Amino acid sequence: QVTFVESGGGLVQPGGSLRLSCTASEDISGVYRLDWYRQAPGQERNLVASLIGGSPTYHYSVKGRFIMSTDNAKNTVYLQMNNLKPEDTAIYYCEPLNGGAWGQGTQVTVSG
8 A cells, every 4th residue: 555645735826836745655666657636625536637657647727737747766746736726726635556545635725
């Protein structure tokens, strides 16, 4: 089981940027797929971005604004979020692997 601890969220004005981090409980260098999800108030958890075999894919709503990457030496997954919009407000999570539990996520609020 691989679990993640998310961090880096906060309150930002529209047009601002944040970089989220997910630190894994163990080595993720050999993992084929990694995913970022988000859950807005009153909504289901939805897929935002994935790294599949090292290639990123993005939900259409964040494409061109978000960039997903990894630092395998730090067992960390990043989500660089630029040009943030109020509709990006949500709790952001990395999907656990091999039956691990979901973390608490990190809150992103875009307002102002």
